């Protein structure tokens with residue numbers, strides 16, 4: 001590669017990357033600075049090249065300069081957060097990685113790669129300030145951010161009902177609650193319902209996604225910062241202080257750096273913590289709710305979650321199953337969302353036709369309830385009649401329905417005798433009715449319009465032939 005790209009080309013490339021890059025020689029003089037670094041720091045490249053670092057940045061010294069530190073120690077510094085004000089008064093926040101530059105094994109300089117996080121930082125500071133304003137007065141009447149209650153959780157699935165009743169009990173006590181489930185299964189819904197059902201409902205509800213911020217900023221956001229804690233830092237409370245007396249929801253907790261998880265464990269154990277750079281220990285009373293989209297124990301095994309934190313957090317763990325694993329919830333949710341969008345869009349949709357319903361029942365719902373909600377909303381926005389039909393559904397669902405239809409018809413037409421094909425179809429109808437009713441034979445019989453006893457004997461036969469098939473398969477092995 002380097003036979004193709006000479007120094008000039010390389011500097012053109014480096015001018016177009018989206019991180020700032022600066023290189024100093026062993027004396028501490030600037031030998032390279034790409035355009036983004038110059039822009040970030042408000043410096044003029046031509047005027048600065050060859051000058052000493054501390055001459056270009058008067059606020060830097062041997063103690064606080066990471067480039068200088070690497071020059072002295074030869075040890076890389078990864079993801080170090082830095083906030084500073086340029087001589088033009090611009091506030092900049094970067095996350096820097098500083099590496100030694102070696103030639104033939106000898107240290108000859110240091111380079112720094114700076115990722116600009118000013119926009120994210122400014123936004124998160126705004127959020128914290130706003131939240132502080134909202135909850136600043138001790139007599140806050142209600143938390144505006146948590147609007148869902150247990151009544152909004154629609155389900156008749158046995159596992160979900162268990163999770164719901166556990167959550168209701170968990171709302172009454174202060175223990176932390178951990179919720180895990182795939183995307184769109186209702187974790188946020190549960191979290192808000194827990195807050196609103198408990199004694200803290202009139203106190204703040206603060207939610208923070210741990211994957212949404214660079215790891216190095218998260219600590220300051222959660223625990224607050226102190227003036228002088230690092231270059232340019234200010235005195236600012238973090239979300240723990242803002243949520244005092246209320247609930248803090250940490251989403252995607254498995255994305256939190258392990259070191260920070262240790263600090264979190266300490267707050268859980270004795271309610272104490274320190275702002276970044278502070279020596280003073282503070283005390284808070286916060287109910288901690290956490291969520292992950294993988295099984296927490298798996299997160300521990302993958303090294304994403306500290307096991308000591310896991311054991312502290314998992315006193316109450318709720319699992320929200322995927323929608324494919326609780327298809328009996330689909331009809332109820334569909335009805336709920338039709339009602340919701342009828343109200344919102346001033347429509348009068350009555351329901352779905354059979355083909356559309358069957359497509360919804362058979363689809364595998366990778367986006368779970370959120371996807372189902374969007375599908376109903378999308379269909380209701382497009383349709384003209386009073387009933388949702390297969391044509392109103394997204395292509396992906398129509399395709400899944402057609403493929404399923406093709407595979408059953410090709411089996412029936414070409415390979416199987418009619419009696420067997422009809423028996424298969426009947427079995428499929430019965431399975432579907434049993435799924436929809438959550439295994440309730442009486443209700444399934446009503447749905448299929450057949451006597452309960454007939455259904456029972458058909459089910460028995462189905463199970464017998466299933467186990468015969470299984471043991472036949474077993475004997476082949």
Ligand SMILES: Nc1ncnc2c1ncn2[C@@H]1O[C@H](COP(=O)(O)OP(=O)(O)OP(=O)(O)O)[C@@H](O)[C@H]1O
Nearest residue numbers: 152153154155182183184185186187188189369370
């Ligand atoms: N049981 C339910 N009853 C009614 N609505 C539900 C239910 N579960 C989910 N929803 C709807 O689906 C949307 C997505 O749910 P939620 O935001 O709680 O998912 P999540 O598990 O937090 O997903 P993610 O991991 O992607 O953040 C909610 O806004 C809500 O409208």
Ligand SMILES: [Mg+2]
Nearest residue numbers: 184187188251
């Ligand atoms: Mg969520």
